[in-house]
Every structure is written in C-alpha cells, then in structure tokens.
Amino acid sequence: MNDFFNELIEGKIDFEGQKLVENITKIALTVICIVSFVLGFGLQSLKVTFGALSLGSLVVFLVVVPQWPAYTRHPVQWLPVKQPTKLS
C-alpha cells in the first residue's frame, strides 16, 4: 500500500514521455502567453490577460504533471539477466 502511494507521488515517466512533456510545456505556455497578451490588448484589460494566462497554465499543469498513461507507454527495455556461469 505504502509503495503504491510512493509510486503515485513520485510519478515517474519514461524517456519518451519526458520528451513529450517538455515539448508540451514549452509550446503550450508560449502560445498561452501570446494569446493572453493579444486578448488583453484587444479588450484593453489586464484582468483578461492574467485570467487567460492563469486558466491556461492551470490546464497545462494538469496535463503535464500527473503520471498519465500516455507518458508511460515506452518503458525502457532492459537486457535479460545473465545467469552467472558456474565456476567449477
């Protein structure tokens, strides 16, 4: 039981998932930033800008941080364990 919770909190993902997560973070946050600037400039309101930014980044946070199954699809294939040869 304890191991299960530890695993959940640690939330390790594989290398492919890691790459995907980094790309998603960078692209999504940049786009959200630009969109919120344009929205706020258009509507002449800083409230809109920071509302859009915080909503958007909350969504990105939920997409990126938990250990979603999509990020654990390519587990590392380890080499088979070699049987130690018996010394005679």
Add this chain to the structure above:
Amino acid sequence: MHSIYARINNFSAFLSSCILTLLGAIALSSFLFTANPQGDLSVLSVKVYPGNSRRQPGLSQEYTFVNFNISADLTPLFHWNTKQLFLYLQAEYTDAKGVRNDVVIWDRIVRRKEEAVINVVGRNKYVFRDISHSFKNVPPANYSLQYNLMPHVGVLTYGEAGRTTEPVPFPPAQDFVSR
C-alpha cells in the same frame, strides 16, 4: 527518469520566464498609447494677503490665494496599463532673486476612467507662499495642469494637460482681508 517534482520544477520555471516576458511586453505596449489630451485651465483671480502662520507666530508673511477653473477630459489616458493618474496644478514663477520656482497648489488622484472628466472650480488646496515671505516684485506666474500616469507595469510618464495662455501677475498685498 522524470519524477513529478522534476516536472513541476520544469513547468514553473518556464511559466515564470513567460510571465516576465509578458510583463515586459505589457510595459513596452504602453509606449504605443500616445494620447495627449488638452484641457482648459484658467485662473479666475489671484489675491495676496499678509498673515501669520501658526508655526512662526511672530513672522508676518504673504499668502497667495488662487481661484481657478479646470475643465479637461483625460479619459484617453486610461488604457489597459493605466493604474491611476496623479493630477496637479502647478504655479511656475521666477522669484525676485531670479530663482525659478514650481509650486504645487492643488492636486487630485484619478483612479477610474469614469472619473477622468475633470470639471473643477476651486481654490488652491495647499498653502502658496514664497521663501522670501513676500510676493513683492515677483514677475507674473504661469499656471499649468500637469499629470503623472502611473502604470500597473512599466515606467511613470509625465505630461501636461493645460496651461494658462498668458502669465498672471501677482497683485500687491492687501492690507486686510475684505469680505
């Protein structure tokens, strides 16, 4: 491999760079707004009276009282990055010794766009006196309506929204307060 803490760190680091860039862009964007509204400022009357201040009871000095009329529409100054406006009326004169003085005699803080249409008939809010205690031989003064635009992010900008068309002379001091 990436744990949850690494991802939180990654996310928040990039988010803070994004926020800083956004704030920079907002600060720069306020240079695009170059509205320079002009209002009317007229000085209705200037009177000089002798008097004593409570702080220096033994000293008789001259006080100037200015009645003025301001009508200005400053709503164009309110854009998305305007926090508030600090408006002030300034008397500009060169004293008898040839030193230039700028004295703030009235001010107002405008916090909202709805309050930015200014129609004031008033008298100086702050004491207007000279360091030499006298306005004798002081050349005529100009009065101007200045503002500070305080942004949410970025630089404080200064501007002038009105000025008297010609200098207003200081009258000779009256002997007593007449009603």
